Amino acid sequence: MTALGWLAVAAAGWGLAVLAALAGGGRPGALRLCCALSALGGAAAIAGGVSALVWGNGRVITIGPAEVAGSLQLQATSLAGVFAALLGLVAVAIALYVPRYHEPGPGTALYLAVYNLALVASVAVLAAGGVVTFLVAWESMALLCYLLILRHPRREAVAAGAFWFLALSETGFVLIIAAFVILATKTHTMELSVIVARMHLVSPAWRDTAYLLALAGFGFKAGLVPLHVWLPEAHPVAPADGSAFLSGLITKLGVYGMVLFSFRLLPAQPAWTGLITMAAGALTAAIGILYAMNERDLKRFLAYSTIENIGIIVTALGAALIFGAYHQPALAAFLLLAGLYHVANHGTYKTLLFLEAGVIEHTTGTRDMDRLGGLIHRLPRTAVISLVGTLGIAALPPLNGFVSEWLIFQGLFQGFRTGSHLLGILIVTAAATLGLTGGLAIYAFVRGYGIPFLGMPRTRPAAAATERGQPVTGPALLAVACAALAVGAPVVLLVLCRAMRTVTGVALRPVLLPGNLTVLPAHTDFSAFSPTWLAVFLVAVTAVPLLIYLAGRPRADSVTVPVWDGGMVVFRPRMQYSAMTFSAPTRVTFDALYRPAVSVRRASDDPAGRSGPVHYDSQVTPLFLRYLYRPVIRAVEWLADVIRPLQSGDVSLYLFYIFLMILLAYLLGAL
Amino acid sequence: MPLWFARGLRRGIVTTHYPARPDPSAACLPTPPAFRTGMIDRQLAGELVAAGPSQALHRDGDVLVFDVSRCTACGRCQEVAPLAVTPSGEFELAGTSQAAFVKKIGLVLEAGQ
Amino acid sequence: MSAAADGEAALAERLRQRVASQFGRSLHIRTLDTGSCAVCEQEIRLLSAPHYDLHRLGFFLTPAPRHADLLMVTGPMIRAFDVAARKTYEAMPGPKLVVATGACALGGVYPADAFVHGTVGEILPVDVWIPGCPPSPLALLQGLLVAVDRLAEKVSGLSFTADGADS
Numbered sequence: 049m050t051a052l053g054w055l056a057v058a059a060a061g062w063g064l065a066v067l068a069a070l071a072g073g074g075r076p077g078a079l080r081l082c083c084a085l086s087a088l089g090g091a092a093a094i095a096g097g098v099s100a101l102v103w104g105n106g107r108v109i110t111i112g113p114a115e116v117a118g119s120l121q122l123q124a125t126s127l128a129g130v131f132a133a134l135l136g137l138v139a140v141a142i143a144l145y146v147p148r149y150h151e152p153g154p155g156t157a158l159y160l161a162v163y164n165l166a167l168v169a170s171v172a173v174l175a176a177g178g179v180v181t182f183l184v185a186w187e188s189m190a191l192l193c194y195l196l197i198l199r200h201p202r203r204e205a206v207a208a209g210a211f212w213f214l215a216l217s218e219t220g221f222v223l224i225i226a227a228f229v230i231l232a233t234k235t236h237t238m239e240l241s242v243i244v245a246r247m248h249l250v251s252p253a254w255r256d257t258a259y260l261l262a263l264a265g266f267g268f269k270a271g272l273v274p275l276h277v278w279l280p281e282a283h284p285v286a287p288a289d290g291s292a293f294l295s296g297l298i299t300k301l302g303v304y305g306m307v308l309f310s311f312r313l314l315p316a317q318p319a320w321t322g323l324i325t326m327a328a329g330a331l332t333a334a335i336g337i338l339y340a341m342n343e344r345d346l347k348r349f350l351a352y353s354t355i356e357n358i359g360i361i362v363t364a365l366g367a368a369l370i371f372g373a374y375h376q377p378a379l380a381a382f383l384l385l386a387g388l389y390h391v392a393n394h395g396t397y398k399t400l401l402f403l404e405a406g407v408i409e410h411t412t413g414t415r416d417m418d419r420l421g422g423l424i425h426r427l428p429r430t431a432v433i434s435l436v437g438t439l440g441i442a443a444l445p446p447l448n449g450f451v452s453e454w455l456i457f458q459g460l461f462q463g464f465r466t467g468s469h470l471l472g473i474l475i476v477t478a479a480a481t482l483g484l485t486g487g488l489a490i491y492a493f494v495r496g497y498g499i500p501f502l503g504m505p506r507t508r509p510a511a512a513a514t515e516r517g518q519p520v521t522g523p524a525l526l527a528v529a530c531a532a533l534a535v536g537a538p539v540v541l542l543v544l545c546r547a548m549r550t551v552t553g554v555a556l557r558p559v560l561l562p563g564n565l566t567v568l569p570a571h572t573d574f575s576a577f578s579p580t581w582l583a584v585f586l587v588a589v590t591a592v593p594l595l596i597y598l599a600g601r602p603r604a605d606s607v608t609v610p611v612w613d614g615g616m617v618v619f620r621p622r623m624q625y626s627a628m629t630f631s632a633p634t635r636v637t638f639d640a641l642y643r644p645a646v647s648v649r650r651a652s653d654d655p656a657g658r659s660g661p662v663h664y665d666s667q668v669t670p671l672f673l674r675y676l677y678r679p680v681i682r683a684v685e686w687l688a689d690v691i692r693p694l695q696s697g698d699v700s701l702y703l704f705y706i707f708l709m710i711l712l713a714y715l716l717g718a719l
Numbered sequence: 720m721p722l723w724f725a726r727g728l729r730r731g732i733v734t735t736h737y738p739a740r741p742d743p744s745a746a747c748l749p750t751p752p753a754f755r756t757g758m759i760d761r762q763l764a765g766e767l768v769a770a771g772p773s774q775a776l777h778r779d780g781d782v783l784v785f786d787v788s789r790c791t792a793c794g795r796c797q798e799v800a801p802l803a804v805t806p807s808g809e810f811e812l813a814g815t816s817q818a819a820f821v822k823k824i825g826l827v828l829e830a831g832q
Numbered sequence: 833m834s835a836a837a838d839g840e841a842a843l844a845e846r847l848r849q850r851v852a853s854q855f856g857r858s859l860h861i862r863t864l865d866t867g868s869c870a871v872c873e874q875e876i877r878l879l880s881a882p883h884y885d886l887h888r889l890g891f892f893l894t895p896a897p898r899h900a901d902l903l904m905v906t907g908p909m910i911r912a913f914d915v916a917a918r919k920t921y922e923a924m925p926g927p928k929l930v931v932a933t934g935a936c937a938l939g940g941v942y943p944a945d946a947f948v949h950g951t952v953g954e955i956l957p958v959d960v961w962i963p964g965c966p967p968s969p970l971a972l973l974q975g976l977l978v979a980v981d982r983l984a985e986k987v988s989g990l991s992f993t994a995d996g997a998d999s
Contacts, residue, residue: 612898612923615916734885737970748968753994773940789940791965805994812963812987813975819988
């Protein structure tokens with residue numbers, strides 16, 4: 049079957065899941081059927097994505113008259129292949145997760161119907177072959193995600209988070225429409241592949257304008273700084289599988305839009321657009337992880353980490369554009385491949401981490417890291433699976449995050465090949481920023497894993513948590529996928545090379561995978577590394593000494609004694625690191641960014657020091673909200689106040705407006 | 720030429736040679752008291768016991784029991800009876816058993832006791 | 833069974849000499865403050881300074897009881913510190929020595945009451961006692977050397993009488 053065929057099967061599966069959910073009315077059996085259909089749809093989407101990657105762009109299918117703007121145009125492209133495969137994987141994992149997570153009931157049935165519709169809308173975005181199809185699918189996806197976030201509308205912060213999501217999504221949508229409209233009107237067609245063919249009709253000025261509009265518009269959805277403020281508000285308040293879907297997939301649709309514009313619709317861009325993209329990406333990555341360090345809420349922390357990873361991907365894309373403008377097509381294709389690989393990896397482990405955050409929230413009743421602790425003993429399977437996800441996202445070998453980040457770094461380090469000193473320095477600066485982000489990410493995820501899972505439970509609910517009845521299969525599948533994406537990197541890279549051949553026309557295989565499971569960064573004389581052998585080596589290096597120890601350890605003469613703990617008599621949970629103290633060094637170092645507002649209140653002012661309870665509060669200043677968004681919001685409100693007199697409610701005034709308009713139209717027609 | 724070198728070395732070495740050779744600073748150390756046995760009678764012994772702050776002295780019949788391990792070398796017993804009590808000058812007082820520290824000093828008996 | 837007791841005593845003595853010979857040239861000392869006024873600690877700290885120089889004798893101060901051969905205890909052993917002191921002692925691998933330092937640790941200054949044991953010997957098995965308030969670094973050095981058999985114990989032969997008369 050063709051790729052588009054598989055995607056159509058996936059959409060059909062999800063459509064049937066919607067029907068099952070709505071018809072079932074909340075019964076557990078109906079929900080299970082809905083999830084089964086959703087999983088089948090997901091499997092079909094994976095098949096569709098992979099076949100699109102391998103077999104190249106399909107035909108454009110037009111449903112409805114081709115000349116009418118409202119017709120449906122579909123095409124399965126290689127570029128969308130990675131995203132479609134990721135969509136499928138996320139759908140399967142969430143489908144396995146939902147039955148044990150959501151309580152059966154009419155609310156859940158409606159929620160699942162909306163969710164599966166969102167899946168259909170997402171696959172429509174990926175398979176859109178025409179402008180109108182894309183825009184309609186995009187807007188439906190956004191609205192459905194808005195409904196997804198509003199699962200529990202009366203809970204605290206849910207309505208606000210959903211509103212932020214919708215407001216900024218619509219703002220981005222306006223810019224996306226503008227970008228598409230520019231291209232469509234200049235090339236006189238709605239079909240994407242025809243736009244590509246007729247790009248010579250678009251002047252460079254319009255082309256760059258369209259690109260910047262698309263960067264901003266899709267940047268809103270992807271979460272580029274400073275367009276990211278909705279992400280930490282919206283992602284945490286959705287249910288766990290909704291957050292996983294949003295972070296794991298929907299932000300990647302923003303990336304897909306950027307990739308669509310940069311690498312398919314607008315070839316041969318100047319270097320400065322790539323530079324802006326790369327700078328935006330590097331800034332996003334650094335700021336994302338810096339704000340993540342200060343979050344106590346597990347899901348807000350993961351949301352900021354999503355922003356960081358999007359930054360890494362966009363940096364790779366920007367650098368690819370620069371290399372493309374400087375006649376290095378192999379490096380450009382290589383960085384695009386690395387970016388897409390990171391899309392797949394991040395989708396996998398971020399979904400995993402959000403699903404496990406949901407399990408933690410359900411078993412302990414809280415998302416606050418400072419109320420958790422010791423969960424590794426109470427939720428052992430969750431702990432192991434979360435560890436796989438954490439190692440992946442912290443980009444530690446041998447897991448998949450390391451492979452894709454290595455590829456991106458190797459691509460950035462070859463900035464000198466552009467021949468321009470300035471660009472070489474700027475690209476390496478971006479690489480240094482990503483290096484800072486990588487180090488901070490390890491720090492942040494040691495905190496994000498260590499504080500909830502390790503040590504002693506800090507509160508009674510954390511001590512009482514139990515894993516019975518919690519979903520395990522979905523996250524476990526994602527953990528296996530993480531390992532597979534890492535150890536099977538050569539296979540993944542082969543498939544992506546085929547896709548790059550279709551997208552950019554560059555045959556990467558000889559300079560990427562020369563054989564023996566080794567990976568080269570698009571040049572034979574720069575560096576080399578083998579993810580498969582690295583995984584084998586790391587396992588061996590750990591296992592062999594362990595086996596030697598187990599075989600030869602002394603039996604009779606040894607005495608087991610308690611661990612030396614400094615002679616403590618009683619070890620209380622409050623003596624442990626808290627989440628905020630663990631990240632305190634970053635608040636000291638990056639004080640200029642955080643500008644913490646500290647307030648200390650004492651019950652009394654006894655000079656002898658017995659002042660009673662002291663209340664200490666440290667708030668990080670939300671820079672973007674306060675200095676960028678609030679002024680804009682206030683300006684809009686001011687403008688609305690100025691215009692309000694026009695809407696007085698007086699009918700005679702409205703009739704006067706109509707009279708004025710008719711007069712105007714008559715005069716214009718007469719001229 | 721080697722003279723200033725040797726002199727510099729000799730002046731520059733500040734480390735004590737203890738225990739191979741005695742350290743000159745030992746002469747200034749406060750040390751536990753030594754008692755003149757012929758000069759302490761029961762009454763003086765009572766005063767000495769009352770003067771010490773750390774329970775080092777107590778009277779057991781006709782014997783003044785002095786537990787060196789408890790002595791803090793404060794010098795109050797010497798202030799009470801400067802002729803009968805003098806600094807012993809002993810600072811190498813480490814012992815392997817507590818019994819080694821208990822010293823008995825015979826009291827002078829008055830005529831007829 | 834006097835012969836058996838003698839045999840045991842001889843064995844114990846040989847063991848002690850063997851331990852002392854092992855430690856004699858390389859000893860790691862862990863200090864423990866069980867509620868002292870910290871002046872003994874200052875004198876102990878002076879031992880590492882150039883004038884007294886512990887290292888020339890092969891002695892080292894270490895913070896980790898797992899690395900320590902000798903526990904140097906100061907302070908009157910306040911009752912709140914019992915458990916920690918025993919834990920520190922038990923964390924040391926054998927063979928190990930305990931040296932009680934200062935008048936407080938030897939039972940002077942603070943008699944036993946509701947808050948202090950008064951003497952370290954109530955909680956830990958002490959091998960060498962070093963009197964003084966505080967014991968000067970020279971006295972500490974002598975105590976350590978006695979503990980590892982490099983110097984002979986002197987105090988049992990002293991009489992503390994000015995005219996040399998025995999009691």
